[in-house]
Amino acid sequence: MTVSNVINGHPNVRPATRDRVLEAMTRLDYRVNVAARNLRKGRTGTIGLAVPEINRPYYGRLAASIIAAADRHGLRVSIEQTGARRESELAALALSRNRLYDGLILSTVGMGPADVQALEVDHPVVILGERIFGGPVDHVAMPNEAASEAATRHLVERGCRRIAIVCGRLGGEVDVSSLRHAGYLRALTEAGLAADPELVVTVESLTMQDAARRLRERLADGLLLDGAFCVTDTVAMGVLRALADAGVRVPEQVRVIGFDNVDESAYLVPSLSTVDPDHDLMAERAVALLASRIDRAGSGPEREEFAGPFRLVVRESTGG
Amino acid sequence: MTVSNVINGHPNVRPATRDRVLEAMTRLDYRVNVAARNLRKGRTGTIGLAVPEINRPYYGRLAASIIAAADRHGLRVSIEQTGARRESELAALALSRNRLYDGLILSTVGMGPADVQALEVDHPVVILGERIFGGPVDHVAMPNEAASEAATRHLVERGCRRIAIVCGRLGGEVDVSSLRHAGYLRALTEAGLAADPELVVTVESLTMQDAARRLRERLADGLLLDGAFCVTDTVAMGVLRALADAGVRVPEQVRVIGFDNVDESAYLVPSLSTVDPDHDLMAERAVALLASRIDRAGSGPEREEFAGPFRLVVRESTGG
DNA sequence: GGCAACGTTTTTATCGATACAAAGGATCTC
DNA sequence: GAGATCCTTTGTATCGATAAAAACGTTGCC
Numbered sequence: 145m146t147v148s149n150v151i152n153g154h155p156n157v158r159p160a161t162r163d164r165v166l167e168a169m170t171r172l173d174y175r176v177n178v179a180a181r182n183l184r185k186g187r188t189g190t191i192g193l194a195v196p197e198i199n200r201p202y203y204g205r206l207a208a209s210i211i212a213a214a215d216r217h218g219l220r221v222s223i224e225q226t227g228a229r230r231e232s233e234l235a236a237l238a239l240s241r242n243r244l245y246d247g248l249i250l251s252t253v254g255m256g257p258a259d260v261q262a263l264e265v266d267h268p269v270v271i272l273g274e275r276i277f278g279g280p281v282d283h284v285a286m287p288n289e290a291a292s293e294a295a296t297r298h299l300v301e302r303g304c305r306r307i308a309i310v311c312g313r314l315g316g317e318v319d320v321s322s323l324r325h326a327g328y329l330r331a332l333t334e335a336g337l338a339a340d341p342e343l344v345v346t347v348e349s350l351t352m353q354d355a356a357r358r359l360r361e362r363l364a365d366g367l368l369l370d371g372a373f374c375v376t377d378t379v380a381m382g383v384l385r386a387l388a389d390a391g392v393r394v395p396e397q398v399r400v401i402g403f404d405n406v407d408e409s410a411y412l413v414p415s416l417s418t419v420d421p422d423h424d425l426m427a428e429r430a431v432a433l434l435a436s437r438i439d440r441a442g443s444g445p446e447r448e449e450f451a452g453p454f455r456l457v458v459r460e461s462t463g464g
Numbered sequence: 465m466t467v468s469n470v471i472n473g474h475p476n477v478r479p480a481t482r483d484r485v486l487e488a489m490t491r492l493d494y495r496v497n498v499a500a501r502n503l504r505k506g507r508t509g510t511i512g513l514a515v516p517e518i519n520r521p522y523y524g525r526l527a528a529s530i531i532a533a534a535d536r537h538g539l540r541v542s543i544e545q546t547g548a549r550r551e552s553e554l555a556a557l558a559l560s561r562n563r564l565y566d567g568l569i570l571s572t573v574g575m576g577p578a579d580v581q582a583l584e585v586d587h588p589v590v591i592l593g594e595r596i597f598g599g600p601v602d603h604v605a606m607p608n609e610a611a612s613e614a615a616t617r618h619l620v621e622r623g624c625r626r627i628a629i630v631c632g633r634l635g636g637e638v639d640v641s642s643l644r645h646a647g648y649l650r651a652l653t654e655a656g657l658a659a660d661p662e663l664v665v666t667v668e669s670l671t672m673q674d675a676a677r678r679l680r681e682r683l684a685d686g687l688l689l690d691g692a693f694c695v696t697d698t699v700a701m702g703v704l705r706a707l708a709d710a711g712v713r714v715p716e717q718v719r720v721i722g723f724d725n726v727d728e729s730a731y732l733v734p735s736l737s738t739v740d741p742d743h744d745l746m747a748e749r750a751v752a753l754l755a756s757r758i759d760r761a762g763s764g765p766e767r768e769e770f771a772g773p774f775r776l777v778v779r780e781s782t783g784g
Numbered sequence: 785g786g787c788a789a790c791g792t793t794t795t796t797a798t799c800g801a802t803a804c805a806a807a808g809g810a811t812c813t814c
Numbered sequence: 815g816a817g818a819t820c821c822t823t824t825g826t827a828t829c830g831a832t833a834a835a836a837a838c839g840t841t842g843c844c
Contacts, residue, residue, distance in 0.1 A: 146823060148802055156822060178564045179508060180800035182499035183829050190542065198518065199528035199727065208519035211545050220564075222510065222542040225531050244498045244540075352731045381731045388733040407519065411672045411701045413708040413733055466793060468832055476792060500830035503799050 151176060190220045191434060192245035194236035196228035196253050200351075201378055201406035203251070206272070209427030210249060216428075217435045219246070228349075230254035240267055247434040252276050256317050268437035270430045274320045277449070282437070284430045284450045288320065291419040291454040292327025293334075295401045296373050298417070298456055300335040302463050304371030304399055307332065308343040310359065310383055311375040312350050320350070324375045324403065343369060350375065355382030356389075363390045370398055377402035377409050380416055384461070400461040414460035421454045471496060510540045511754060512565040514556035516548035516573050520671075521698055521726035523571070526592075529747030530569060536748075537755045539566070548669075550574035560587055567754045572596050576637050588757035590750045594640045597769070602757070604750045604770045608640065611739040611774040612647025613654075615721045616693050618737070618776055620655040622719055622783050624691030627652065628663040630679065630703055631695040632670055640670070644695045644723065663689060667702075670695065675702030676709075683710045690718055697722035697729050700736055704781070720781040734780035741774045 149157050150165040157165075168174070182188045193210055195203040211221045222245065226232035233255045240248040247268035252275040255262070260279045263269055269281040274288060299307050309328045311321035325344075332339050345362050347354040355374070363386065374380035380402030384394060392398050394414050402409060405420035429450050458464065469477050470485040477485075488494070502508045513530055515523040531541045542565065546552035553575045560568040567588035572595040575582070580599045583589055589601040594608060619627050629648045631641035645664075652659050665682050667674040675694070683706065694700035700722030704714060712718050714734050722729060725740035749770050778784065 145802070145825080149823095152802090158822065161822080175562045177503070177800050178562050179499055179502035179506075180829090181802080183497070183503050183799090183831090184801050184803085186499075186829075188499060197528055198531065199521075199524045201521070201524075201728075204519045204521075204524040207543070208517055208545065211518065211543060215545075220542055220544075222540055223527070223531060224540075225528065225535075242495045242498050352727065356731060381728065384733060385731040385735070407672065408521075408701065408728055411676060411705040413704060415705075465795080465832070469793090472832090478792065481792080497830050500799090501832080503801090503829090504831050504833085506799075 147174075186243070187438075188243065188246055189218065190222050190245055191431075191438075192224060192236060192240050192248040193221050193251075194224040194226050194233060194248065195251045197225055198223055201408060202376060202404050205404075205406055205423050206251075206427060209423045210431060213424075213428045213431040217431055219431070219435065226251075226254065228253040230256075230259070234259070234262055237262060237265060237269070240269075241265055243267075246438045249430050249434060253319075256319075268434050270434045270437075272426070272430050274323055275318055277318060280447065282430075282433045282448045282450075284426050284433070284452070286421045286426070287451045287454045288323035289327035289330070291403065291421065292324040292373065292375075293331040294327075294454070294456055295403065295417075295419050296328045296331035297335070298458070298462060299371040299373060299399055299401060300331060300337070302371075302395075302399055305337065306340070306343060306369045307337070307371035307373060308345055308367070308369040309373045309375070310345045310347060310355055310379050313346055313348075314344070321375055324373075328373055342367065345372075347379065350379050352378055352382035352385070355379040356386040357382075359383055359386035360389060363387075363392075372398060372400045374400065374402045377404040377406045377416060377418055380418070380461075381408070381412065384412065384414075384416070394461050395463045399463060402461075405457055409457075410459065412461075417459045417462040418457050419454050420457050422452050426450075426452045467494075506563070507758075508564065508566055509538065510542050510565050511751075511758075512544060512556060512560050512568040513541050513571075514544040514546050514553060514568065515571045517545055518543055521728060522696060522724045525724075525726055525743050526571075526747060529743045530751060533744075533748045533751040537751055539751070539755065546571075546574065548573040550576075550579070554579070554582055557582060557585060557589070560589075561585055563587075566758045569750050569754060573639075576639075588754050590754045590757075592746070592750050594643055595638055597638060600767065602750075602753045602768045602770075604746050604753070604772070606741045606746070607771045607774045608643035609647035609650070611723065611741065612644040612693065612695075613651045614647075614774070614776055615723065615737075615739050616648045616651035617655070618778070618782060619691040619693060619719055619721060620651060620657070622691075622715075624719055625657065626660070626663060626689045627657070627691035627693060628665055628687070628689040629693045629695070630665045630667060630675055630699050633666055633668075634664070641695055644693075648693055662687065665692075667699065670699050672698055672702035672705070675699040676706040677702075679703055679706035680709060683707075683712075692718060692720045694720065694722045697724040697726045697736060697738055700738070700781075701728070701732065704732065704734070704736070714781050715783045719783060722781075725777055729777075730779065732781075737779045737782040738777050739774045740777050742772050746770075746772045 147165055150162050214221045224236045249270050249272055252273040263279050263281050271283045314322050347358045374383050394400055402416050402418040405418045409416040409418050467485055470482050534541045544556045569590050572593040583599050583601050591603045634642050667678045694703050722736050722738040725738045729736040729738050
C-alpha cells in the first residue's frame with residue numbers, strides 16, 4: 145500500500161519511507177503491473193482509434209495528431225484498421241466495450257445514419273468523420289461545405305468556367321463526397337455557373353489509383369474542363385497524374401485544388417492548392433472530448449458537434 | 465468457470481450447458497473484462513510499435529502492414545511516436561517492460577550501437593531498422609546495401625556519370641544513410657566512376673522539406689549532376705521539387721531514383737523509380753518473430769537477422 | 785452391488801494494485 | 815496525564831478471469 149502511495153505520488157508518506165521504497169524498487173527492478181492496475185481501476189489508459197487505413201496520407205496525418213494529443217492527456221492509442229468496412233467499424237465498437245479501451249475515436253466511413261443505434265454503448269465514443277450527424281455521441285467533423293465552397297470559389301475567381309468535381313459515389317446518404325459536392329454546387333450557383341452533371345467525375349474509392357484511372361477514362365471520352373475540385377488531396381494526386389498522362393498542363397489548361405493539405409501537397413510538381421482543416425485542432429478536440437467523458441464516466445453535458453476552421457492554401461496548381 | 469470454459473471454447477462442456485451460458489450472456493449483455501484476463505494470464509494480447517512518426521509515408525506503410533500482420537496473429541497494435549529521439553525509443557522499451565505490451569517492435573533511429581545493452585530486457589523485442597546489428601534481439605532490416613547498389617547501378621546503366629546521393633549525415637555509426645551510401649559507392653566503383661565528395665548532398669533530417677531546401681542550396685552553389693540516388697522516396701519527393709524549382713528536367717537532364725516504393729511514388733509527375741523492399745514480408749516476419757518469442761516466453765532459438773528481398777521499380781524519373 | 789473410469793460442474797486460490805478502514809505513533813491541548 | 819488530533823503505516827477486501835483441484839454424476843464392467 146505504501147508502495148502504491150509512493151508510486152502515485154500521494155501525500156502523507158514520510159520522505160524517509162519514500163526513499164526506502166524507491167531504493168527497494170530500483171534494487172528489485174520493480175515494475176508496476178499495468179494489467180492489475182487496470183483491473184482495479186476499471187481503466188486502461190488506452191483509447192482506440194479506428195480508421196480505414198493508416199497508410200493514407202490523411203489518416204496518417206490525423207493519427208499522428210491524435211497520438212500526440214492523447215499523449216498530452218496521458219493516454220495511449222491503439223489503432224484498428226477497418227478498411228472502411230462497416231462490419232469492422234462495428235467490431236471496433238465491440239472491442240472497446242470489452243474494456244479494452246477507455247474510449248474510442250471512430251472514423252466512420254462504412255457505417256451510415258442507419259447505424260446510429262449501434263453507438264448507444266456504455267463507454268465514450270467520439271465520431272470523427274462525416275457519415276453520422278446528430279448521433280448519441282460527440283462528433284468532430286471538417287468544415288466540409290464551407291471549405292468546399294471556398295475551394296470551388298477560388299477556382300471561379302481564377303477564371304475557371306468548366307469546373308469538375310472528382311468525388312466518390314453520391315448516394316442519398318451523408319458522406320464526405322456528398323457534403324463537399326454540396327459546397328461545390330453552392331459556389332457554382334453563387335457564381336451563376338450551371339451545374340453540368342457531365343462535370344461530376346465519380347470514382348469507386350477515394351484513392352490515387354481509382355482517381356487516376358477514372359479521370360483518364362473520362363478524358364478519353366472527351367470530357368472538357370478548365371478546373372477540378374478534388375474531394376481529397378489523395379484524389380488530387382491521382383488527378384494530377386491523369387492530367388499529365390493526357391498531356392494537359394496544370395495550371396495553364398486546368399487548375400486543380402484538393403482538400404486536406406497533407407504534407408505531400410506542398411512538394412508535388414506542380415504543388416497542390418488545397419484547403420487546410422487544422423488537423424491538430426480537430427485531433428485535440430476529439431481527444432479532449434473523449435478524455436472528459438472518460439473522466440466524468442458518461443454523465444457529461446450535451447453531445448457536442450464540432451466543425452473546425454479551415455484556411456485556403458493557394459499553390460501552383462491553381463496559378464500560385 | 466464454466467462460463468470461462470464456454471468463452472474459450474474448451475471441450476467438456478455439455479451442449480445444453482453451453483447454450484444456457486450463451487443465452488445468459490446475451491440476456492445480461494455480458495462482456496469479458498480484458499483487464500482481468502490480462503492480469504490472470506500475464507498477457508495483454510497487444511504489442512507495441514514504436515516508430516519515429518506515423519505520418520511519414522514509409523512508416524505509415526509499415527504500420528499498416530504490421531497491424532494487418534498482427535491481426536493475423538491475434539494481436540493488437542499500440543503505436544508510440546518516438547520522434548526519432550533516443551530517449552523516447554528507450555521509453556518505449558520501458559513501457560512494455562511494465563507488461564503493457566507482450567512485446568515490442570522498435571524502429572531504431574535515435575538509438576545507436578552504444579545502446580545495445582538497453583535491449584537486454586525480459587520481454588520480446590524485434591528491432592526494425594538499421595541502427596543496431598547483432599544485438600541481443602531479433603532484427604529485421606532492409607537489404608540496404610544490395611538495393612542501393614542496384615539503384616545506383618541502374619542510374620549508371622541509363623548513362624549517368626555524375627550521380628549524387630542525397631542522404632542524412634554520414635556518421636561513423638550504422639544508419640540508413642551510411643549503409644545505403646556504402647551500396648552507392650560500391651556501384652560507382654564497379655562502374656569505374658570516381659566518388660566525388662561534392663556529389664554527397666547531406667540533409668539534416670530525411671524529410672521532403674529538408675531535402676528540397678538543401679538541394680536548392682547546393683544547386684545554387686553550382687552543383688552539377690546528371691543522376692540522383694535518394695535514400696528514401698520521401699527525400700526523393702523533396703529532390704524532385706527542388707529540381708523543378710531550378711528548372712531542371714527529369715529525367716532528361718537528371719535521373720532520379722528513390723528507395724521504399726511508397727504508394728505516392730507511382731503517381732508523382734514524373735513517377736518515381738525506386739526499389740521496393742516488400743514491406744508486407746518484412747512486417748510479417750517481424751510480427752511472426754515477435755509472436756513466436758511471446759509464445760515461447762523468451763527461451764527461443766538463436767537471435768535472427770533477417771534482410772528481406774527487393775526489386776527495382778523503373779518509372780519515368782529514370783527514363784521509364 | 786460395488787467400484788473404477790470418465791465427463792462435467794463447482795470450489796478455491798491466485799494474478800497485483802489499490803480503496804477503504806483500522807491501527808500505530810507522535811504531538812498538542814486542557 | 816488523559817484524551818483528542820493528526821500524520822503515517824499496515825491490514826483487508828476487492829476488481830474479474832482462470833488454473834488447478836475437488837466434487838459430482840453417469841456409465842460400464844466384473
